[in-house]
Amino acid sequence: MSHRFIARTEEDTITLAENLESAKFPNMVICLYGDLSSGKTLFVKGFAHALEVHDDVTSPTFNIIKEYVGQLPLFHMEVYRCGDDIECLGLEEYFTKKGVVIIEWADLIEERLPKERLDIHIQVLDNDARIFMLKPHGEKHEEAVEAAI
Ligand SMILES: Nc1ncnc2c1ncn2[C@@H]1O[C@H](COP(=O)(O)OP(=O)(O)OP(=O)(O)O)[C@@H](O)[C@H]1O
Ligand SMILES: [Mg+2]
Numbered sequence: 001m002s003h004r005f006i007a008r009t010e011e012d013t014i015t016l017a018e019n020l021e022s023a024k025f026p027n028m029v030i031c032l033y034g035d036l037s038s039g040k041t042l043f044v045k046g047f048a049h050a051l052e053v054h055d056d057v058t059s060p061t062f063n064i065i066k067e068y069v070g071q072l073p074l075f076h077m078e079v080y081r082c083g084d085d086i087e088c089l090g091l092e093e094y095f096t097k098k099g100v101v102i103i104e105w106a107d108l109i110e111e112r113l114p115k116e117r118l119d120i121h122i123q124v125l126d127n128d129a130r131i132f133m134l135k136p137h138g139e140k141h142e143e144a145v146e147a148a149i
Contacts (some may be wrong), residue, residue, distance in 0.1 A: 001135075002133050002134065002135045003133070003134045003135075003145055003149045004131065004132070004133055004134075005131075005132040005134065005149060006125075006129065006130070006131055006132075007039075007129065007130045007131075007132060008128065008129050009128050010039075010042060010128065013039055013042055013043055013046060013130060013132075014042070014043075014045065014046035014049065015046070016043070016046065016132060016148065017043050017044070017045075017046025017047045017049075017050065018046050018047075018049060018050040019147070019148035019149075020047070020050075020118075020144050020145070020147075020148045021050065021144065021147060021148070022047055022050060022051060022072065022100040022144070023050065023051055023070075023071040023072055024144075025100070025140055025141075025143075025144050026072055026098040026099065026100075027095065027096060027097075027098055027099075027101075027140075028100045028101070028118065028140070028141065028144065029095055029101045029103070029113070029114055029116070029117040029118070030047075030100070030101065030102045030103070030117070030118045030120060031103050031106030031113060031117055031118065031119050031120065032044075032102065032103060032104050032105075032106060032120050032122065033105075033106060033107050033119065033120070033121045033122070034121060034122030034123065034124075035124065037124075038122040038123070038124050038130065039122050039124075039130050040104045040105075040122060041057070041058075041059050041104065043102075043120070043122070044057055044076050044102050044104070045057045047074065047100065047102060048068060048070065048074055048076075051068075051070030051071045051072055051074050051100065052070045052071050053068040053069065053070035053074055054070075055068055055069075057076065059078060059104075060076055060077065060078045061078055061080065061081070062081075064077060064078065064079065064081065064082060064088060065077045065078075065091070065094070072098065072099050072100050073097065073098075073099030073100070074099060074100050074102070075094045075097070075099050075100070075101045075102070076102050076104075077091065077094075077101065077102065077103045077104065078103075078104040078105060079091070079103060079104070079105050079106070079108050079109050080104070080105045080108065082108060082109060088109075091109070091112065092112060092114075095114050106119070115137060115138065116137055116138030116140065116141060117136075117137050117138070117141060118134060118135070118136045118137070118141040118144065118145065119134070119135040119136075119137070120132055120133070120134050120135075121133040121135075134149070
């Protein structure tokens with residue numbers, strides 16, 4: 001089942017990310033889908049805040065993956081430039097490292113995503129308003145969404 005959430009401001013986006021309480025769910029995998037500047041990275045910032053990550057979260061564009069230390073490790077991936085090149089091999093290892101994985105542009109590696117995950121589609125409504133469609137797969141991700149919405 002999908003859940004819809006409307007964010008009217010940037011703060012609403014941050015609050016949604018915080019309410020998912022990822023610290024309680026090691027091995028959570030969150031897949032973000034949405035156009036350029038729809039708010040994927042801002043959403044990751046909300047996660048980082050909830051996990052008490054103190055470093056500033058920036059787009060991992062050229063690194064593909066950035067790792068942050070918090071209550072759980074946060075692995076932030078941006079797979080926009082992922083072809084079959086060497087850096088993108090082994091991404092799957094991170095799904096079981098007992099951290100939280102967030103993947104921007106997850107549609108580009110669809111066949112490599114784990115079955116149990118939370119898909120989030122972000123649509124821009126207007127300047128600051130966004131529609132989030134959350135589709136959890138598996139019990140753990142369903143529980144996280146139900147507690148947050
Ligand atoms: N409700 C909102 N949620 C998210 N971002 C918002 C919202 N309102 C305005 N914004 C603005 O939209 C922009 C979103 O940028 P962000 O880098 O998060 O997008 P992105 O989807 O990661 O882009 P990219 O595809 O380049 O990685 C920011 O400038 C942010 O301030
Ligand atoms: Mg981004």
